[in-house]
Amino acid sequence: MSKSVNIDWNNLAFSYIKTEFRYVSRWKDGKWDDGSLIEDNKLSISEASTALHYGQQCFEGLKAYRTKEEKIQLFRPDQNAKRMNDSCKRVLMPEIPEEKFIDACIQVVKANEAYIPPHGTGATLYLRPFMIGVGDNLGVKPAPEFIFCVFCVPVGPYFKGGMTPVNFTIADYDRASPWGTGASKVGGNYAGSLLAHEEAVKKGFADCIYLDPATHTKIEEVGAANFFGITKNDKFITPKSPSILPSITKYSLMHIAKEYLEMEVEEIDVPVENLDEFKEAGACGTAAVITPIGGIDYKDNLHVFYSETEVGPVTKKLYNTLYGIQFGDVKAPEGWIVEVK
Numbered sequence: 001m002s003k004s005v006n007i008d009w010n011n012l013a014f015s016y017i018k019t020e021f022r023y024v025s026r027w028k029d030g031k032w033d034d035g036s037l038i039e040d041n042k043l044s045i046s047e048a049s050t051a052l053h054y055g056q057q058c059f060e061g062l063k064a065y066r067t068k069e070e071k072i073q074l075f076r077p078d079q080n081a082k083r084m085n086d087s088c089k090r091v092l093m094p095e096i097p098e099e100k101f102i103d104a105c106i107q108v109v110k111a112n113e114a115y116i117p118p119h120g121t122g123a124t125l126y127l128r129p130f131m132i133g134v135g136d137n138l139g140v141k142p143a144p145e146f147i148f149c150v151f152c153v154p155v156g157p158y159f160k161g162g163m164t165p166v167n168f169t170i171a172d173y174d175r176a177s178p179w180g181t182g183a184s185k186v187g188g189n190y191a192g193s194l195l196a197h198e199e200a201v202k203k204g205f206a207d208c209i210y211l212d213p214a215t216h217t218k219i220e221e222v223g224a225a226n227f228f229g230i231t232k233n234d235k236f237i238t239p240k241s242p243s244i245l246p247s248i249t250k251y252s253l254m255h256i257a258k259e260y261l262e263m264e265v266e267e268i269d270v271p272v273e274n275l276d277e278f279k280e281a282g283a284c285g286t287a288a289v290i291t292p293i294g295g296i297d298y299k300d301n302l303h304v305f306y307s308e309t310e311v312g313p314v315t316k317k318l319y320n321t322l323y324g325i326q327f328g329d330v331k332a333p334e335g336w337i338v339e340v341k
């Protein structure tokens with residue numbers, strides 16, 4: 001159990017703070033060791049590690065939430081475990097058993113209990129599981145050894161002072177290739193997106209939206225969040241493509257739209273020329289939950305959805321339901337919540 005901490009819970013950003021404990025497990029000679037919690041936040045690895053040269057690594061992101069009743073809960077960690085293993089398979093890293101992944105997350109949350117923000121602040125404890133290829137290796141091939149680690153950081157709500165829509169621009173670059181690693185949560189996708197993000201911000205946009213890399217005619221996703229739109233007849237639409245990172249938040253919102261809000265839901269092509277079919281749009285992911293999209297700049301035209309300053313009613317309902325489930329105020333579907341005891 002961690003010591004008490006001195007943190008201003010109401011002014012947390014999404015930035016690194018060293019917490020007390022992290023989980024580390026090593027893979028060698030075909031198997032994972034038992035893993036343990038350590039206090040040191042530095043990893044000592046070979047200069048020839050594949051993670052450093054050939055990008056052999058992947059990561060995950062999920063949160064621990066404190067409920068009104070002071071229970072601590074994780075949101076769908078089994079989905080993060082499954083997705084991490086899909087990423088591992090794609091870049092030839094050993095899979096991590098689902099129970100080991102969830103147990104590591106639980107150990108880290110419990111050990112850093114003092115860092116879990118109070119209920120009502122909107123802040124959460126963000127968990128960052130990741131795996132890297134390590135060991136002495138020079139040629140392009142899978143590493144001889146691997147490290148799986150989970151650390152945690154208390155983070156603030158994405159929206160200080162309420163949800164506000166932001167504007168995006170269409171990227172001049174691709175984040176993924178048609179049959180590349182777009183659907184895997186690997187760092188290389190992000191290295192390639194830094195320049196596109198920086199250029200979007202310089203032009204005054206919050207971030208950029210990527211089009212499909214094969215034809216550049218269909219919306220794929222935002223840099224670190226998936227896209228959804230609400231049609232004029234209240235359908236929830238989200239793009240379908242093999243190069244989109246399958247967002248757990250997105251699939252959760254599809255379920256919420258269908259089962260809680262009785263909306264029709266479709267995962268289909270979203271041509272960038274047809275943006276006026278949507279009366280609302282948003283970006284969704286673990287960090288942001290939902291970012292309402294005010295407008296999208298395409299070919300020097302800003303297409304505005306609901307409003308550049310106000311959040312549309314359907315987006316608001318989706319957000320409140322998801323947020324309520326995550327913080328324990330709305331009944332969750334079977335299996336979505338794992339209590340940390």
Ligand SMILES: *Cc1c(COP(=O)(O)O)cnc(C)c1O
Nearest residue numbers: 224225226245247248249285286
């Ligand atoms: C992690 C990530 C998302 C969001 O996924 P969630 O599971 O909802 O957090 C979306 N796009 C990319 C590229 C990502 O890496």
